[in-house]
Amino acid sequence: GAGVSQTPSNKVTEKGKYVELRCDPISGHTALYWYRQSLGQGPEFLIYFQGTGAADDSGLPNDRFFAVRPEGSVSTLKIQRTERGDSAVYLCASSLVHGLYEQYFGPGTRLTVT
Amino acid sequence: QQQVKQSPQSLIVQKGGISIINCAYENTAFDYFPWYQQFPGKGPALLIAIRPDVSEKKEGRFTISFNKSAKQFSLHIMDSQPGDSATYFCAASMKNHDKIIFGKGTRLHILP
Numbered sequence: 352g353a354g355v356s357q358t359p360s361n362k363v364t365e366k367g368k369y370v371e372l373r374c375d376p377i378s379g380h381t382a383l384y385w386y387r388q389s390l391g392q393g394p395e396f397l398i399y400f401q402g403t404g405a406a407d408d409s410g411l412p413n414d415r416f417f418a419v420r421p422e423g424s425v426s427t428l429k430i431q432r433t434e435r436g437d438s439a440v441y442l443c444a445s446s447l448v449h450g451l452y453e454q455y456f457g458p459g460t461r462l463t464v465t
Numbered sequence: 466q467q468q469v470k471q472s473p474q475s476l477i478v479q480k481g482g483i484s485i486i487n488c489a490y491e492n493t494a495f496d497y498f499p500w501y502q503q504f505p506g507k508g509p510a511l512l513i514a515i516r517p518d519v520s521e522k523k524e525g526r527f528t529i530s531f532n533k534s535a536k537q538f539s540l541h542i543m544d545s546q547p548g549d550s551a552t553y554f555c556a557a558s559m560k561n562h563d564k565i566i567f568g569k570g571t572r573l574h575i576l577p
Contacts, residue, residue, distance in 0.1 A: 355508070384564065393471075393554050393567030394509065407564060442508050450560050456508030 353377070355457035357443050363463045364433055372428040372460045376445030383426050384444040384454060385418055394442050400426060401449045433464045468492055471555050471568030479576050484542040486571045488555035491536065495557040499565070500529065500540050503552045509567075512553070513540070545575045 356375040364370050376383050382401050386394035396410040400420040408418070415433075420426040430437055440461050444454040470489045478484045490498075496517055501509035515522045515529040515538065522529045528541040542549055555568040 386565075391569070393469075393556070393570050394565075395567070396564040399564060410564070444508070450563055453511050454565065456510065458506065458508050 374443030
């Protein structure tokens, strides 16, 4: 079946602009995770959803970052007033049930802030 | 503070050789230790994982060795192949499959 998909695959934006990154999890997966991977580094946890609610947003770096999952499926990561330091690959993962099953990662969205 | 320390940063191995990547952790609350493989332009994919009550786990050419007292674990790739060339991440989580804490990664290159 289809894996986790993320759109767009690449996004270039100017400093100060607003961006939205989309994640489509594997069908039926209740848990959804966002990670950020900077160049040459391992992914870093941002937030995870169990169903529609954000169960743990402790990894969001500041209040410019926000994520939603209104219907418990697709999720959108929103970044306001982008800064050059936000440039990274944003990875989404999903799991059948949080804490019990493997997380499957999407290919990521490469965000470049100029 | 880096919770999972990984070495080496990069590794070159001849085809057929053994590739060894090491990791160390500090937090004894970690109870799940996965290894991920990542190819360029792709997301990480789970390769193999171990829990601290087991000292070794083998799946095909891939083996995890775990030393709980030393808080260290390693990945061994036997009979390394050019197709194994990728970046490998060790990781840890506090509950099975909870938010995953990744190491910085090891870029492995297998010479044909």
